[in-house]
Amino acid sequence: MPAIVLIGAQWGDEGKGKATDLLADRIDYVVKFNGGNNAGHTVVIGDEKYALHLLPSGILTPGVTPVISNGVVIDLEVLFAELDALSSRGIDVSGLRVSANAHVITAYHRTLDKVTERFLGKRQIGTTGRGIGPAYADKINRVGIRIQDIFDEGILRQKVEAALEIKNHLLLKIYNRRAIVADDVVNDLLSYAERLRPLVADTALELNDALDAQKIVLFEGGQATMLDVDHGTYPFVTSSSATAGGASTGSGIGPNRIERVIAVIKAYTTRVGSGPFPTELFDDSGEFLRAKGFEFGTTTGRPRRCGWYDAPIARYTSRINGVTDFVLTKLDVLTGLDEIPVCVAYQVGDKRFDEMPVNQTDFHHAQPIYEMFPGWTEDITSARSFDDLPVNAQKYVRAIESMSGARFSAIGVGPARDAIIVLHDLV
Secondary structure, eight states, X not given: OOEEEEEESSXXXXXXXXXXXXXXXXXXXXXXXXXXXXXXXXXXETTEEEEESSSOGGGGSTTOEEEEXXXXXXXXXXXXXXXXXXXXXXXXXXXXXXXXXXXXOOHHHHHHHHHHHHHHGGGOOOOOSSSHHHHHHHHHTTOOOBGGGGGOHHHHHHHHHHHHHHHHHIIIIISOOOOOOHHHHHHHHHTTXXXXXXXXXXXXXXXXXXXXXXXXXXXXXXXXXXXXXXXSSTTSSOSSOOSTHHHHHTTTOOGGGEEEEEEEEESSEEEOSSSOOTTBOOSHHHHHHHHHTTOBOTTTOOBOEEEOEEHHHHHHHHHHHTOSEEEEEOGGGGTTOSEEEEEEEEEXXXXXXXXXXXXXXXXXXXXXXXXXXXOOOSOOTTOOSGGGSOXXXXXXXXHHHHHHSSEEEEEEOSSSTTOEEESSOOO
16 A cells, blocks of 8 residues: 655645545554644644644544654653643544654753844744754754663763763853753653653554555655755755655655655645745735634744745645645635735746746745736635535636646635545545
8 A cells, every 4th residue: 555645835834734634534544754843733623623733633533543753853841741632632642653763852952942043133044943953953963862762861861961062062152051951851851751662663664564554654744845954945944854755764664655645735825934935915915814814823823924826836846746636725715805816937037937946046036927816705615516616716726726736636615624625535
């Protein structure tokens, strides 16, 4: 059975939790393969709303095994707080599996993240301050702490002390902050050992065995394509591989296992944090999208920057990920607009770009070239087939689909769990 990868097509917050929920009753495993608690999924089930930050959204579906794999960085305090919050609401979280090779976010990672961002001043990247970047940096620098290290106090202490040798010099001499005591970090991490132990597994082996046994495994990406450390709007990106290729390295399954890549894309565009955003709106239209779409970060609460649909970015995402299916979300947010602009290309000086410019400077200065589409006023939240949509909504969907590089297989028309139109089977 092939693996399915689900990723974000823009700058995140596209509604991947809703797409995962659409698939969840037909899959056996849901795997988070990158990122940490710097991203959030909001899933609505009946009258209940669940905001997930570190856990895979499949944890809400009985019978699905949720997995946090090796490509993730884990803040243990956040992990257990989130598990406790779900347990208190009657959700069974006992099936969670955590990779022994996943890296741990420590107190010094969070401290360095915050002080470094402040030190950058106007050059700030817009991180969440949750220690994600510094934890990944330690991983690449080979001074990281892994989940398995927590079960060997001697190794854990050696690694923490080695990591703090340089970091304390930075904190004291560059940032004028207090040094971090190694014992405090070690004792904090050890306090989670016994509760963590039953969750830890060789998840790469378990996932490959599941695929061999004809189980359906969904790999759920955190963040999104335009925030990928290699293929996003660098340096205004996350610190992990948020594209479909990251599912392989971030979980330990071979790339030949992946036969379907589903990208979730909003009917407009948002991003949080700094960086270029060609279709960004600074007028009443931007406020309309923000208010009606409730565009505030699930994890940070920050207001999201809002703009119109960007077709060159959709095509770029399709190429980079090998997208087989798009899931279009939040079409209902556009209801009530007289006209809906769609970015079909960019203008940079006297040159037109029909595709996303490879040069960062060109993309930073890109001005959107818009094509206008008539809007609609009818409420579409009860639509459950494509023919239920107003004619202008149908035309809008088909127009942006033709520009985006892959078929639209589902359309989200509201926040409710069943507020979706399925055009093609996703499993």
